[in-house]
Amino acid sequence: MKEYIGDLHADAAVWRPFEHGLAAMALHQWGEAIGFFREAQAKANGAQFVPIANQIGVCHYMQARPDDAIGDFEEAARLATEYGDELGKAPALGNIAAIRYDYGDLAGALDYLQTALALVRKSGDQRVQAPYLDSIGSIYRELGDPEKALQFHEEALAISRGSGDSPGVASCLGNMGSSYCDKDELDEALQHFEKALAVSRDAGDRWGMAGLLAKVATVRRYRGELDEALALHEEALALLREIGYQAGVARELGSIGLILVDKKLYRQATPALAQALSTFLSMGTAHGQRQAILGLSKCDDRLGREEMQAMLEQAGLGDAVAADVLARVDKLRLRRPRQSRRRRAPFVLGRLAAGAR
Numbered sequence: 001m002k003e004y005i006g007d008l009h010a011d012a013a014v015w016r017p018f019e020h021g022l023a024a025m026a027l028h029q030w031g032e033a034i035g036f037f038r039e040a041q042a043k044a045n046g047a048q049f050v051p052i053a054n055q056i057g058v059c060h061y062m063q064a065r066p067d068d069a070i071g072d073f074e075e076a077a078r079l080a081t082e083y084g085d086e087l088g089k090a091p092a093l094g095n096i097a098a099i100r101y102d103y104g105d106l107a108g109a110l111d112y113l114q115t116a117l118a119l120v121r122k123s124g125d126q127r128v129q130a131p132y133l134d135s136i137g138s139i140y141r142e143l144g145d146p147e148k149a150l151q152f153h154e155e156a157l158a159i160s161r162g163s164g165d166s167p168g169v170a171s172c173l174g175n176m177g178s179s180y181c182d183k184d185e186l187d188e189a190l191q192h193f194e195k196a197l198a199v200s201r202d203a204g205d206r207w208g209m210a211g212l213l214a215k216v217a218t219v220r221r222y223r224g225e226l227d228e229a230l231a232l233h234e235e236a237l238a239l240l241r242e243i244g245y246q247a248g249v250a251r252e253l254g255s256i257g258l259i260l261v262d263k264k265l266y267r268q269a270t271p272a273l274a275q276a277l278s279t280f281l282s283m284g285t286a287h288g289q290r291q292a293i294l295g296l297s298k299c300d301d302r303l304g305r306e307e308m309q310a311m312l313e314q315a316g317l318g319d320a321v322a323a324d325v326l327a328r329v330d331k332l333r334l335r336r337p338r339q340s341r342r343r344r345a346p347f348v349l350g351r352l353a354a355g356a357r
Contacts, residue, residue: 001058001098002091002131004076006051013043021055028244030059047083050076054092061099064246064283070099087123090116094132101139102247102285110139130159130168138175146179153179166203170196174212181218190219210239210248214255221259230259250279254288258295266299270308271315273299277325278317290332297329 005022008015021036034056041052057072073092080089097112117132137152153176160168177192193215200208217232237252257273260266277292300308305326312322 001061002054002094003058004051004054004088004091006047006085006088008040008044008048008051011044011048014040014048016040017043018052018055025055025059028062028242030062030244034059047079047085047088050080050083050085050088050092053079054088054095057092057095061095062243062245064279066099066102066283066285070096073099086119087128090119090128090132093119094135097135101142102283102287104285104287106139106142110136110143113139126159127163127165130156130163130165131171133159134168134172134175138178141175141179141182146182149179150176166199167205167208170199170203170205170208170212172196173199174208174215177215181215181222186219186222190216193219206239206243207245210236210243210245210252213239214252217255221262226259226263230256230263233259246279247283247285250276250283251288254280254292254295258291261295261298264302266302267311269295270299270303270311274312274315274317274322274325277328278321281321281324293325293328293332296325297332300326300329 005018008018017036017039021033021040024030024033024036037052037056037059041049041056044052053072053076057069057076060066060072061069073095076092077089077096080086080092093112093116097109097116100106100109100112113132113136117129117136120128120132133152134156137149137156139149140146140152141149153172157169157172157176159165160172173192173196177189177196180186180189180192193212197209197212197216200212213232213236217229217236220226220229220232233252233255237249237256240248240252253272254276257269257276260269260272273292273295277289277296280287280289280292296308303311308326309322312325313319317325
Protein backbone atom coordinates (compact mmCIF):
# COMPACT_ATOMS: atom_id res chain seq x y z
CA MET A 1 0.00 0.00 0.00
CA LYS A 2 1.24 3.45 -0.95
CA GLU A 3 0.68 6.18 1.62
CA TYR A 4 0.27 9.91 1.05
CA ILE A 5 0.10 12.93 3.38
CA GLY A 6 0.06 15.80 0.91
CA ASP A 7 0.32 19.27 2.47
CA LEU A 8 -1.85 18.57 5.50
CA HIS A 9 0.89 19.61 7.93
CA ALA A 10 0.27 23.21 6.86
CA ASP A 11 -3.20 23.20 8.49
CA ALA A 12 -2.89 22.45 12.21
CA ALA A 13 -6.60 21.74 12.71
CA VAL A 14 -6.55 18.99 10.09
CA TRP A 15 -3.00 17.82 10.67
CA ARG A 16 -3.41 17.14 14.38
CA PRO A 17 -6.00 14.33 14.09
CA PHE A 18 -4.40 13.11 10.85
CA GLU A 19 -1.04 12.78 12.63
CA HIS A 20 -2.74 10.81 15.41
CA GLY A 21 -4.11 8.53 12.69
CA LEU A 22 -0.63 7.98 11.29
CA ALA A 23 0.62 7.13 14.77
CA ALA A 24 -2.20 4.60 15.21
CA MET A 25 -1.27 3.05 11.85
CA ALA A 26 2.33 2.72 13.01
CA LEU A 27 0.98 0.67 15.93
CA HIS A 28 -1.22 -1.34 13.53
CA GLN A 29 -4.38 -0.04 15.21
CA TRP A 30 -6.35 0.23 12.00
CA GLY A 31 -9.80 0.94 13.47
CA GLU A 32 -8.49 3.71 15.72
CA ALA A 33 -6.58 5.20 12.80
CA ILE A 34 -9.76 5.39 10.73
CA GLY A 35 -11.46 7.21 13.61
CA PHE A 36 -8.74 9.87 13.65
CA PHE A 37 -8.83 10.21 9.86
CA ARG A 38 -12.61 10.71 9.99
CA GLU A 39 -12.02 13.47 12.52
CA ALA A 40 -9.54 15.12 10.17
CA GLN A 41 -11.98 14.67 7.29
CA ALA A 42 -14.64 16.64 9.16
CA LYS A 43 -12.29 19.64 9.31
CA ALA A 44 -10.81 19.34 5.81
CA ASN A 45 -11.62 21.02 2.55
CA GLY A 46 -10.53 20.87 -1.09
CA ALA A 47 -7.41 18.82 -1.86
CA GLN A 48 -7.03 17.95 1.83
CA PHE A 49 -9.61 15.21 1.31
CA VAL A 50 -7.25 13.31 -1.03
CA PRO A 51 -4.65 12.02 1.48
CA ILE A 52 -7.35 11.36 4.07
CA ALA A 53 -9.34 9.14 1.71
CA ASN A 54 -6.16 7.32 0.68
CA GLN A 55 -5.11 6.58 4.26
CA ILE A 56 -8.56 5.34 5.20
CA GLY A 57 -8.33 3.00 2.21
CA VAL A 58 -4.98 1.66 3.42
CA CYS A 59 -6.51 0.88 6.81
CA HIS A 60 -9.50 -0.87 5.25
CA TYR A 61 -7.14 -2.95 3.12
CA MET A 62 -5.15 -4.00 6.17
CA GLN A 63 -8.41 -5.06 7.83
CA ALA A 64 -9.12 -7.40 4.87
CA ARG A 65 -11.88 -5.15 3.55
CA PRO A 66 -10.78 -4.76 -0.09
CA ASP A 67 -14.14 -3.57 -1.42
CA ASP A 68 -14.23 -0.72 1.09
CA ALA A 69 -10.58 0.04 0.35
CA ILE A 70 -11.04 0.24 -3.40
CA GLY A 71 -13.99 2.60 -2.88
CA ASP A 72 -11.77 4.85 -0.76
CA PHE A 73 -8.97 4.83 -3.34
CA GLU A 74 -11.37 5.56 -6.18
CA GLU A 75 -12.72 8.50 -4.18
CA ALA A 76 -9.17 9.73 -3.52
CA ALA A 77 -8.38 9.51 -7.25
CA ARG A 78 -11.60 11.35 -8.15
CA LEU A 79 -10.91 14.12 -5.64
CA ALA A 80 -7.32 14.38 -6.81
CA THR A 81 -8.55 14.94 -10.38
CA GLU A 82 -11.09 17.49 -9.19
CA TYR A 83 -8.53 19.50 -7.22
CA GLY A 84 -5.55 19.03 -9.55
CA ASP A 85 -3.44 16.96 -7.13
CA GLU A 86 -1.55 14.69 -9.55
CA LEU A 87 0.92 13.49 -6.91
CA GLY A 88 -2.04 12.54 -4.72
CA LYS A 89 -3.75 10.66 -7.53
CA ALA A 90 -0.74 8.41 -8.14
CA PRO A 91 -0.79 6.58 -4.75
CA ALA A 92 -4.54 6.04 -5.06
CA LEU A 93 -4.09 4.47 -8.50
CA GLY A 94 -1.16 2.40 -7.23
CA ASN A 95 -3.29 1.06 -4.40
CA ILE A 96 -6.16 0.22 -6.76
CA ALA A 97 -3.56 -1.69 -8.77
CA ALA A 98 -2.63 -3.70 -5.68
CA ILE A 99 -6.24 -4.77 -5.21
CA ARG A 100 -6.70 -5.53 -8.92
CA TYR A 101 -3.63 -7.74 -8.54
CA ASP A 102 -5.19 -9.51 -5.57
CA TYR A 103 -8.28 -10.19 -7.69
CA GLY A 104 -6.09 -11.70 -10.41
CA ASP A 105 -6.53 -8.81 -12.87
CA LEU A 106 -2.91 -8.37 -13.92
CA ALA A 107 -3.69 -6.33 -17.04
CA GLY A 108 -5.85 -3.93 -15.03
CA ALA A 109 -3.20 -3.61 -12.33
CA LEU A 110 -0.56 -2.82 -14.95
CA ASP A 111 -2.73 -0.11 -16.54
CA TYR A 112 -3.24 1.60 -13.18
CA LEU A 113 0.46 1.43 -12.34
CA GLN A 114 1.56 2.81 -15.69
CA THR A 115 -0.84 5.73 -15.31
CA ALA A 116 0.43 6.36 -11.79
CA LEU A 117 4.06 6.25 -12.97
CA ALA A 118 3.33 8.78 -15.70
CA LEU A 119 1.86 11.13 -13.09
CA VAL A 120 4.84 10.95 -10.72
CA ARG A 121 7.32 11.34 -13.57
CA LYS A 122 5.80 14.76 -14.28
CA SER A 123 7.01 15.89 -10.86
CA GLY A 124 10.65 15.35 -11.86
CA ASP A 125 11.35 13.80 -8.42
CA GLN A 126 12.93 10.42 -9.09
CA ARG A 127 12.51 9.26 -5.50
CA VAL A 128 8.75 8.91 -5.80
CA GLN A 129 9.07 6.82 -8.96
CA ALA A 130 10.81 3.82 -7.40
CA PRO A 131 7.82 1.99 -5.84
CA TYR A 132 5.82 2.26 -9.08
CA LEU A 133 8.72 0.95 -11.16
CA ASP A 134 9.18 -1.88 -8.67
CA SER A 135 5.47 -2.75 -8.77
CA ILE A 136 5.41 -2.74 -12.57
CA GLY A 137 8.35 -5.12 -12.56
CA SER A 138 6.42 -7.56 -10.41
CA ILE A 139 3.45 -7.46 -12.76
CA TYR A 140 5.71 -8.36 -15.68
CA ARG A 141 7.11 -11.22 -13.63
CA GLU A 142 3.59 -12.52 -13.03
CA LEU A 143 2.91 -12.16 -16.76
CA GLY A 144 5.83 -14.50 -17.43
CA ASP A 145 8.56 -12.03 -18.41
CA PRO A 146 11.19 -12.15 -15.63
CA GLU A 147 13.83 -10.44 -17.78
CA LYS A 148 11.65 -7.37 -18.30
CA ALA A 149 10.73 -7.49 -14.63
CA LEU A 150 14.40 -7.35 -13.68
CA GLN A 151 14.90 -4.20 -15.76
CA PHE A 152 12.20 -2.38 -13.78
CA HIS A 153 13.43 -3.71 -10.43
CA GLU A 154 17.01 -2.66 -11.18
CA GLU A 155 15.92 0.87 -12.12
CA ALA A 156 13.88 1.11 -8.93
CA LEU A 157 16.79 -0.28 -6.88
CA ALA A 158 19.19 2.37 -8.17
CA ILE A 159 16.75 5.13 -7.21
CA SER A 160 16.06 3.64 -3.76
CA ARG A 161 19.77 3.26 -3.02
CA GLY A 162 20.46 6.80 -4.14
CA SER A 163 17.78 8.22 -1.86
CA GLY A 164 18.70 6.05 1.16
CA ASP A 165 15.31 4.33 1.17
CA SER A 166 16.09 1.09 3.03
CA PRO A 167 12.58 -0.45 2.76
CA GLY A 168 12.68 0.37 -0.95
CA VAL A 169 16.07 -1.30 -1.36
CA ALA A 170 14.80 -4.41 0.43
CA SER A 171 11.65 -4.51 -1.71
CA CYS A 172 13.60 -4.27 -4.97
CA LEU A 173 16.17 -6.89 -3.93
CA GLY A 174 13.40 -9.23 -2.84
CA ASN A 175 11.48 -8.82 -6.07
CA MET A 176 14.64 -9.36 -8.11
CA GLY A 177 15.04 -12.60 -6.16
CA SER A 178 11.52 -13.62 -7.18
CA SER A 179 12.41 -13.07 -10.84
CA TYR A 180 15.54 -15.20 -10.48
CA CYS A 181 13.41 -17.84 -8.81
CA ASP A 182 11.13 -17.88 -11.85
CA LYS A 183 14.22 -18.35 -14.01
CA ASP A 184 15.18 -21.40 -11.90
CA GLU A 185 18.32 -19.59 -10.70
CA LEU A 186 17.72 -20.53 -7.09
CA ASP A 187 21.16 -19.68 -5.71
CA GLU A 188 20.92 -16.17 -7.15
CA ALA A 189 17.36 -15.86 -5.85
CA LEU A 190 18.35 -16.91 -2.34
CA GLN A 191 21.25 -14.42 -2.28
CA HIS A 192 18.89 -11.57 -3.18
CA PHE A 193 16.27 -12.67 -0.64
CA GLU A 194 18.81 -12.92 2.19
CA LYS A 195 20.38 -9.54 1.34
CA ALA A 196 16.91 -7.99 1.31
CA LEU A 197 16.00 -9.62 4.62
CA ALA A 198 19.18 -8.27 6.24
CA VAL A 199 18.31 -4.74 5.06
CA SER A 200 14.77 -5.06 6.45
CA ARG A 201 16.03 -6.35 9.79
CA ASP A 202 18.51 -3.48 10.09
CA ALA A 203 15.72 -1.00 9.32
CA GLY A 204 13.33 -2.64 11.80
CA ASP A 205 10.79 -3.02 9.00
CA ARG A 206 8.52 -5.81 10.25
CA TRP A 207 6.29 -5.58 7.18
CA GLY A 208 9.23 -6.09 4.87
CA MET A 209 10.72 -8.79 7.07
CA ALA A 210 7.52 -10.84 6.95
CA GLY A 211 7.38 -10.89 3.18
CA LEU A 212 11.06 -11.67 2.81
CA LEU A 213 10.98 -14.48 5.36
CA ALA A 214 8.28 -16.05 3.20
CA LYS A 215 10.43 -15.64 0.10
CA VAL A 216 13.44 -17.31 1.72
CA ALA A 217 11.10 -20.07 2.84
CA THR A 218 10.02 -20.52 -0.79
CA VAL A 219 13.53 -21.50 -1.85
CA ARG A 220 13.99 -23.72 1.19
CA ARG A 221 10.81 -25.54 0.26
CA TYR A 222 11.90 -25.94 -3.36
CA ARG A 223 15.03 -27.62 -2.05
CA GLY A 224 13.08 -29.97 0.16
CA GLU A 225 14.25 -28.27 3.38
CA LEU A 226 10.78 -28.47 4.88
CA ASP A 227 11.65 -27.91 8.55
CA GLU A 228 13.62 -24.75 7.72
CA ALA A 229 10.84 -23.48 5.44
CA LEU A 230 8.21 -24.15 8.10
CA ALA A 231 10.15 -22.23 10.76
CA LEU A 232 10.53 -19.23 8.42
CA HIS A 233 6.82 -19.17 7.57
CA GLU A 234 5.93 -19.38 11.27
CA GLU A 235 8.19 -16.40 11.99
CA ALA A 236 6.52 -14.47 9.17
CA LEU A 237 3.08 -15.45 10.48
CA ALA A 238 3.89 -14.08 13.94
CA LEU A 239 4.98 -10.75 12.44
CA LEU A 240 1.88 -10.46 10.27
CA ARG A 241 -0.37 -11.20 13.22
CA GLU A 242 1.34 -8.38 15.14
CA ILE A 243 0.81 -6.06 12.19
CA GLY A 244 -2.79 -7.16 11.78
CA TYR A 245 -2.55 -7.81 8.03
CA GLN A 246 -5.21 -10.48 7.57
CA ALA A 247 -4.50 -11.32 3.93
CA GLY A 248 -0.86 -11.91 4.83
CA VAL A 249 -1.87 -14.09 7.77
CA ALA A 250 -3.97 -16.18 5.39
CA ARG A 251 -1.09 -16.57 2.95
CA GLU A 252 1.27 -17.76 5.68
CA LEU A 253 -1.31 -20.17 7.11
CA GLY A 254 -1.76 -21.55 3.61
CA SER A 255 1.97 -21.99 3.13
CA ILE A 256 2.32 -23.64 6.54
CA GLY A 257 -0.57 -25.95 5.73
CA LEU A 258 0.96 -27.05 2.43
CA ILE A 259 4.30 -27.79 4.05
CA LEU A 260 2.51 -29.85 6.69
CA VAL A 261 0.83 -31.75 3.83
CA ASP A 262 4.28 -32.34 2.32
CA LYS A 263 5.32 -33.72 5.71
CA LYS A 264 2.18 -35.93 5.74
CA LEU A 265 0.91 -34.19 8.90
CA TYR A 266 -2.63 -33.96 7.56
CA ARG A 267 -4.41 -33.33 10.87
CA GLN A 268 -2.18 -30.34 11.56
CA ALA A 269 -2.46 -29.09 7.99
CA THR A 270 -6.25 -29.10 7.76
CA PRO A 271 -7.09 -26.24 10.20
CA ALA A 272 -4.34 -24.02 8.80
CA LEU A 273 -5.51 -24.53 5.22
CA ALA A 274 -9.17 -24.13 6.19
CA GLN A 275 -8.55 -20.82 7.96
CA ALA A 276 -6.51 -19.57 5.01
CA LEU A 277 -9.18 -20.52 2.48
CA SER A 278 -11.93 -18.97 4.59
CA THR A 279 -10.11 -15.62 4.52
CA PHE A 280 -9.43 -15.83 0.77
CA LEU A 281 -13.08 -16.58 0.09
CA SER A 282 -14.33 -13.75 2.32
CA MET A 283 -12.01 -11.30 0.59
CA GLY A 284 -12.82 -12.58 -2.89
CA THR A 285 -9.13 -12.63 -3.83
CA ALA A 286 -7.86 -14.96 -6.54
CA HIS A 287 -4.42 -15.73 -5.14
CA GLY A 288 -4.13 -18.69 -2.82
CA GLN A 289 -7.58 -20.25 -3.16
CA ARG A 290 -6.62 -23.06 -5.53
CA GLN A 291 -3.51 -23.97 -3.55
CA ALA A 292 -5.47 -24.16 -0.30
CA ILE A 293 -8.18 -26.29 -1.89
CA LEU A 294 -5.56 -28.60 -3.40
CA GLY A 295 -3.97 -29.03 0.03
CA LEU A 296 -7.35 -29.74 1.63
CA SER A 297 -8.15 -32.30 -1.06
CA LYS A 298 -5.00 -34.21 -0.12
CA CYS A 299 -6.01 -34.08 3.54
CA ASP A 300 -9.49 -35.31 2.62
CA ASP A 301 -7.98 -38.24 0.69
CA ARG A 302 -5.98 -39.32 3.73
CA LEU A 303 -8.35 -38.53 6.57
CA GLY A 304 -11.74 -39.27 5.01
CA ARG A 305 -14.78 -37.06 4.70
CA GLU A 306 -16.18 -37.66 8.19
CA GLU A 307 -12.99 -36.64 9.97
CA MET A 308 -12.51 -33.70 7.58
CA GLN A 309 -15.96 -32.34 8.42
CA ALA A 310 -15.23 -32.62 12.12
CA MET A 311 -11.87 -30.89 11.76
CA LEU A 312 -13.36 -28.03 9.73
CA GLU A 313 -15.90 -27.48 12.48
CA GLN A 314 -13.12 -27.49 15.10
CA ALA A 315 -11.27 -24.92 12.99
CA GLY A 316 -14.21 -22.54 13.53
CA LEU A 317 -15.83 -22.77 10.12
CA GLY A 318 -19.61 -22.71 10.21
CA ASP A 319 -21.65 -25.48 8.60
CA ALA A 320 -22.29 -23.46 5.44
CA VAL A 321 -18.63 -22.50 5.00
CA ALA A 322 -17.45 -26.05 5.72
CA ALA A 323 -19.90 -27.44 3.16
CA ASP A 324 -18.71 -24.87 0.61
CA VAL A 325 -15.08 -25.82 1.23
CA LEU A 326 -15.76 -29.52 0.76
CA ALA A 327 -17.80 -28.82 -2.38
CA ARG A 328 -14.80 -26.95 -3.79
CA VAL A 329 -12.56 -29.89 -2.90
CA ASP A 330 -14.88 -32.23 -4.81
CA LYS A 331 -15.02 -29.87 -7.78
CA LEU A 332 -11.22 -29.69 -7.92
CA ARG A 333 -11.02 -33.46 -8.17
CA LEU A 334 -13.05 -33.35 -11.36
CA ARG A 335 -10.41 -31.24 -13.04
CA ARG A 336 -7.17 -32.55 -14.44
CA PRO A 337 -4.27 -30.91 -12.56
CA ARG A 338 -2.20 -28.58 -14.72
CA GLN A 339 1.57 -28.32 -14.25
CA SER A 340 2.92 -24.79 -14.29
CA ARG A 341 5.87 -24.14 -16.55
CA ARG A 342 7.24 -21.73 -13.98
CA ARG A 343 8.82 -22.86 -10.76
CA ARG A 344 7.28 -21.23 -7.73
CA ALA A 345 5.85 -22.10 -4.38
CA PRO A 346 2.24 -21.18 -3.63
CA PHE A 347 1.28 -18.17 -1.54
CA VAL A 348 4.43 -16.15 -2.30
CA LEU A 349 2.91 -13.35 -4.29
CA GLY A 350 5.86 -11.13 -5.05
CA ARG A 351 5.98 -7.34 -5.03
CA LEU A 352 2.34 -6.64 -4.19
CA ALA A 353 2.11 -9.12 -1.44
CA ALA A 354 3.30 -8.96 2.13
CA GLY A 355 6.62 -7.21 2.30
CA ALA A 356 5.86 -4.78 -0.49
CA ARG A 357 5.91 -1.06 -0.09
